[in-house]
Amino acid sequence: MSRLRGSVTIDDVARHVGVAKGTVSRVLNNYTDISEATRERILKAVKDLGYQPSATARNLKRGRQDTLGIVIPVGHGNGADPFLAEFIDGIARALDELGLDLLVTTAHSREHMIETIQRLIARRKVDGFIITRTEVNDPRIAFLSEHGFPFVTHGRSCLPANHAWFDIDNETAFADGVRHLYSLGHERIGFIGGSLDLNFALQRRDGYRHGLQSLGVTQDRALETLQDLNEKGGYAGARELLSQVYPPTALLCATDALAIGAIRFCRNHGLKVGSDVTVIGYDGLPVGEYIDPPLTTFSQSAQEAGGRVSRMLIDVLDGKDPTSFQALAQATLTRRASDGAPSKTSEALGVALRSRLNQQPSYGNNGE
Amino acid sequence: MSRLRGSVTIDDVARHVGVAKGTVSRVLNNYTDISEATRERILKAVKDLGYQPSATARNLKRGRQDTLGIVIPVGHGNGADPFLAEFIDGIARALDELGLDLLVTTAHSREHMIETIQRLIARRKVDGFIITRTEVNDPRIAFLSEHGFPFVTHGRSCLPANHAWFDIDNETAFADGVRHLYSLGHERIGFIGGSLDLNFALQRRDGYRHGLQSLGVTQDRALETLQDLNEKGGYAGARELLSQVYPPTALLCATDALAIGAIRFCRNHGLKVGSDVTVIGYDGLPVGEYIDPPLTTFSQSAQEAGGRVSRMLIDVLDGKDPTSFQALAQATLTRRASDGAPSKTSEALGVALRSRLNQQPSYGNNGE
DNA sequence: TTCGTTTCCGAAACCGATTTTGTTGACTTA
DNA sequence: TAAGTCAACAAAATCGGTTTCGGAAACGAA
Numbered sequence: 001m002s003r004l005r006g007s008v009t010i011d012d013v014a015r016h017v018g019v020a021k022g023t024v025s026r027v028l029n030n031y032t033d034i035s036e037a038t039r040e041r042i043l044k045a046v047k048d049l050g051y052q053p054s055a056t057a058r059n060l061k062r063g064r065q066d067t068l069g070i071v072i073p074v075g076h077g078n079g080a081d082p083f084l085a086e087f088i089d090g091i092a093r094a095l096d097e098l099g100l101d102l103l104v105t106t107a108h109s110r111e112h113m114i115e116t117i118q119r120l121i122a123r124r125k126v127d128g129f130i131i132t133r134t135e136v137n138d139p140r141i142a143f144l145s146e147h148g149f150p151f152v153t154h155g156r157s158c159l160p161a162n163h164a165w166f167d168i169d170n171e172t173a174f175a176d177g178v179r180h181l182y183s184l185g186h187e188r189i190g191f192i193g194g195s196l197d198l199n200f201a202l203q204r205r206d207g208y209r210h211g212l213q214s215l216g217v218t219q220d221r222a223l224e225t226l227q228d229l230n231e232k233g234g235y236a237g238a239r240e241l242l243s244q245v246y247p248p249t250a251l252l253c254a255t256d257a258l259a260i261g262a263i264r265f266c267r268n269h270g271l272k273v274g275s276d277v278t279v280i281g282y283d284g285l286p287v288g289e290y291i292d293p294p295l296t297t298f299s300q301s302a303q304e305a306g307g308r309v310s311r312m313l314i315d316v317l318d319g320k321d322p323t324s325f326q327a328l329a330q331a332t333l334t335r336r337a338s339d340g341a342p343s344k345t346s347e348a349l350g351v352a353l354r355s356r357l358n359q360q361p362s363y364g365n366n367g368e
Numbered sequence: 369m370s371r372l373r374g375s376v377t378i379d380d381v382a383r384h385v386g387v388a389k390g391t392v393s394r395v396l397n398n399y400t401d402i403s404e405a406t407r408e409r410i411l412k413a414v415k416d417l418g419y420q421p422s423a424t425a426r427n428l429k430r431g432r433q434d435t436l437g438i439v440i441p442v443g444h445g446n447g448a449d450p451f452l453a454e455f456i457d458g459i460a461r462a463l464d465e466l467g468l469d470l471l472v473t474t475a476h477s478r479e480h481m482i483e484t485i486q487r488l489i490a491r492r493k494v495d496g497f498i499i500t501r502t503e504v505n506d507p508r509i510a511f512l513s514e515h516g517f518p519f520v521t522h523g524r525s526c527l528p529a530n531h532a533w534f535d536i537d538n539e540t541a542f543a544d545g546v547r548h549l550y551s552l553g554h555e556r557i558g559f560i561g562g563s564l565d566l567n568f569a570l571q572r573r574d575g576y577r578h579g580l581q582s583l584g585v586t587q588d589r590a591l592e593t594l595q596d597l598n599e600k601g602g603y604a605g606a607r608e609l610l611s612q613v614y615p616p617t618a619l620l621c622a623t624d625a626l627a628i629g630a631i632r633f634c635r636n637h638g639l640k641v642g643s644d645v646t647v648i649g650y651d652g653l654p655v656g657e658y659i660d661p662p663l664t665t666f667s668q669s670a671q672e673a674g675g676r677v678s679r680m681l682i683d684v685l686d687g688k689d690p691t692s693f694q695a696l697a698q699a700t701l702t703r704r705a706s707d708g709a710p711s712k713t714s715e716a717l718g719v720a721l722r723s724r725l726n727q728q729p730s731y732g733n734n735g736e
Numbered sequence: 737t738t739c740g741t742t743t744c745c746g747a748a749a750c751c752g753a754t755t756t757t758g759t760t761g762a763c764t765t766a
Numbered sequence: 767t768a769a770g771t772c773a774a775c776a777a778a779a780t781c782g783g784t785t786t787c788g789g790a791a792a793c794g795a796a
Contacts, residue, residue: 007490009752020776025754035774052490056433057752060424060781067471067493074457085453089442092474096484101493103435104472106460116464122375122420125435125469231658257655264658287625290599290632292660377782388746393784401744425782428751 008049017045028053059124067101068313069126071116071140073133074106082257082285083302084132087154090306091130098314110139121149128313130154134199152313152325154305155199164312164325168300170203171210173331174252177280177298178211180333181250185341186278187217190248192237192258194229201229204254204282223248227258234261242266242277243357247350249277249342256281256288256297263291263338269356275343276352284334294336300329376417385413396421427492436463436681437471437494439484439508441501450653451670452500455522458674459498466682478507489517496681498522502533502567520681520693522673523567532680532693536668538571539578541699542620545648545666546579548701549618553709554646555585558616560605560626562597569597572622572650591616595626602629610634610645611725615718617645617710624649624656624665631659631706637724643711644720652702662704668697 014021019038027034027042034042045051059065070091072084092102103126107113117140120126127150131140134155141159144151152164181189191208194201205224212219225240227233234253238261241248253259259281266273273279274293281288284299312325344352382389387406395402395410402410413419427433438459440452460470471494475481485508488494495518499508502523509527512519520532549557559576562569573592580587593608595601602621606629609616621627627649634641641647642661649656652667680693712720 010754011752021753022755022777023775026775029754033774038774050490052487054428054752055491055493056424056428057781058754060422060428060752060783061754063781065424072457072460074461082450082453085450088472089440089474092440092472093442093476096473096475101488102472104456104460104470105464106457107464108461119420120469122418123423125423231654235658260655260658264660267660286599287628287655290603290628290659292632292635378784379782389783390747390785391745394745397784403744406744422782425751426784428753428782429784431751 008051010051010053013042013045013049013051016049017041063124064317065125065127066099067103067126068095068128068130068310069103069105069117069120070130070132071105071107071113071120073113074108081133083283086302087132087306090301090303090308091310092306093303094307094310100310100314114139114143117143121147128152128317130309130313135197136199136202137197138199150313150316150322152309152316152322154309157199161326162323164309164316164322166305166309166312166325166327166329168200168305168331169328170200170331171207173282173298173333174204174207175211175214176333177252178208179215181252181278181280181339182211182215182217184250184278184339186248186250188220188223188246188248188250188346189217190223190241190251191225191254192234192241192251192262193224193226193254194233194258195226198229201226201254208252229255230257231261231264234258234263235265236261238262238265242269242271242349242353245350246346247353249344249346249349250339251277251279253279253281256283256285256295259295259297259338260288260291263293263295267292269353271349271353271356272343273338274340276349278339278342280333280339282331289336291338293338296336296339297334298331299334300331305329376419378419378421381410381413381417381419384417385409431492432685433493433495434467435469435471435494436496436498436678437473437485437488438498438500439473439475439481439488441481442474442476449501451651454670455500455674458669458671458676459678460674461671462675462678468678468682482507482511485511489515496520496685498677498681503565504567504570505565506567518681518684518690520677520684520690522677525567529694530691532677532684532690534673534677534680534693534695534697536568536673536699537696538568538699539575541650541666541701542572542575543579543582544701545620546576547583549620549646549648549707550579550583550585552618552646552707554616554618556588556591556614556616556618556714557585558591558609558619559593559622560602560609560619560630561592561594561622562601562626563594566597569594569622576620597623598625599629599632602626602631603633604629606630606633610637610639610717610721613718614714615721617712617714617717618707619645619647621647621649624651624653624663627663627665627706628656628659631661631663635660637721639717639721639724640711642705642708644717646707646710648701648707650699657704659706661706664704664707665702666699667702668699673697 010021010024014024024042027039105116107116129151131153134153134157136158138157141157156165156167193205196202225237227237251262259279262279263273266277271277281295281297284297288295288297316322378389378392382392392410395407473484475484497519499521502521502525504526506525509525524533524535561573564570593605595605619630627647630647631641634645639645649663649665652665656663656665684690
């Protein structure tokens with residue numbers, strides 16, 4: 001069993017070569033005032049001894065940790081967000097290429113989140129933060145801005161954005177979604193969204209409204225509902241919207257999880273998705289392809305987004321102007337089979353559903 | 369904008385109180401040789417100045433980082449593993465309580481994984497590792513054992529297990545699964561698994577075989593297939609097994625993703641899941657409840673597992689005997705609606721499917 | 737009063753790097 | 767030949783803590 005713990009230090013290398021440790025350090029950091037001969041002897045010794053500098057010691061002196069932090073919100077719904085998993089994957093890949101690392105922590109409340117950020121900063125464990133799931137009025141952005149600590153956000157907020165951010169053009173996507181549905185023949189289009197505290201949820205709702213507006217369709221607030229951002233919320237939202245007298249024939253959902261729940265509600269109550277009711281989601285989850293019917297959805301690459309924000313943050317850490325890193329990406333609609341022309345009028349749909357609502361659902365009693 | 373960067377050090381505190389910095393350090397580390405009066409003065413100053421010790425400096429001297437590492441495999445299939453997301457969530461929660469942090473990195477090959485582990489050890493960025501998705505012959509376990517670096521695994525391997533581990537009793541679960549299916553009336557039971565390099569995949573396959581053996585059912589290797597561990601693999605696996613002359617009437621799948629793909633294949637070809645064909649998965653993914661029909665699955669709490677292994681690793685780091693932390697948990701079967709008594713004989717099922725195989729599938733052409 | 741013991745804390749070494757400052761000898765230049 | 771320049775490296779300071787060592791004051795016992 002070879003040792004790794006009390007491993008070889010810069011002093012060992014220096015002694016082995018017969019130079020001062022400062023010289024070894026300069027060679028390793030590409031200083032130019034070292035003769036080629038000495039440089040090579042040192043490089044050889046480094047290789048022979050298998051020397052790798054201690055990140056801790058280096059950080060102490062340089063004040064940089066080569067580590068980025070991400071604090072992920074948990075506990076709102078249940079379980080982990082599939083989007084975040086891929087996002088983190090993207091970050092980790094990007095950082096790996098640059099030799100940086102990612103510190104992941106979780107927080108179950110806003111207060112806890114700020115506390116955690118504060119601790120990581122005070123203990124100097126990270127150089128900067130990646131902030132996800134921005135809120136409209138985000139306490140993290142406020143805190144970090146106030147203290148001048150480097151960070152990038154995935155998503156914007158309503159605060160003055162003098163920081164780096166990357167976001168998806170949610171408004172355009174949802175406005176486009178509405179126009180797509182309208183062109184299919186839907187005139188009553190419903191929206192199932194999430195808490196408007198979340199910036200993306202607000203933007204998607206706004207995009208939905210703007211889309212209607214641009215078409216000159218009269219808006220009906222009864223066609224909008226806000227739910228927990230999971231399948232159960234989607235199920236409940238579909239029930240709420242569809243059980244009206246004049247239900248929407250299409251449901252635009254803020255996330256795939258909502259859409260999956262909504263589809264479930266429809267199927268459970270004898271409504272054919274893709275004709276009786278159209279459902280569109282957002283996220284491009286792989287599982288959406290295997291839902292019945294396969295889910296039509298907007299997608300963005302979470303992994304790519306992760307890589308993008310990482311590189312932004314690194315540029316910011318290198319001293320570049322944060323406000324020069326602000327980018328908006330477009331989502332693309334992946335059409336599968338959950339959307340189509342309406343087969344029934346709103347009224348007929350309402351009648352059909354209500355006749356079913358007193359019967360048993362076809363399978364189990366999910367989400368009820 | 370208050371400063372956080374060049375923040376308050378132990379020297380500032382010492383100067384403020386008028387003591388040596390060693391004294392401040394001793395107070396903060398609960399040494400007993402400090403008078404109550406001095407202790408209180410120092411504590412007050414610490415509070416007033418908002419002092420928090422630098423993790424870096426402390427680590428340099430103590431040789432401990434208060435950070436655990438996890439290297440997650442990526443790129444095999446596509447996207448992130450939903451199990452891992454929850455698992456990491458569980459780890460992060462447990463560590464948060466103890467003031468430790470989690471360093472997450474990714475690796476796209478075995479070599480890269482070992483390299484990454486090596487780098488993190490050499491640079492002294494972590495105190496120990498959490499190893500997931502153990503392989504039957506796992507190079508990471510071999511490497512870490514050889515170098516005497518602390519680690520815990522989630523899952524066993526065939527190597528001599530003189531380390532801490534936590535695992536699910538995959539064999540028992542799958543043997544039980546087979547017996548459950550048999551008791552429903554299934555006599556030809558198929559298995560869709562994954563690469564046998566993965567320890568859990570091997571164990572589940574073995575459990576399947578043992579289950580059949582315990583019932584005295586003759587085994588047929590044509591009823592087993594190994595696929596990529598995602599929905600697409602499940603789809604392909606179902607096609608392979610069901611398109612035989614004497615197809616299985618039940619499919620036991622190694623993961624929920626496989627099961628979801630298998631269900632999709634059945635539905636696409638007019639087979640009623642839960643009667644014509646029974647499908648059982650493993651993982652307890654939330655989305656399984658919203659599949660049609662809702663997926664019957666084995667489940668374990670990934671989050672709980674994450675917490676469990678974290679605490680084990682911390683005990684190991686505290687110097688306790690690793691071999692005293694080895695635990696096996698039982699998975700539980702969550703019955704939903706994808707299993708039931710067979711409605712057709714194997715032969716009739718084969719006939720029904722083949723008559724459909726030349727037709728169009730109902731929706732799209734997923735996985736084909 | 738004197739000689740141990742404690743109690744409490746200051747001083748300094750140390751962890752392993754980076755960076756600043758200083759020194760040496762060779763080489764120019766006037 | 768003396769003074770100045772430069773290349774190449776040694777020596778020491780530094781980052782911010784922890785830990786060891788040792789000494790002064792207080793206390794108790796002989």
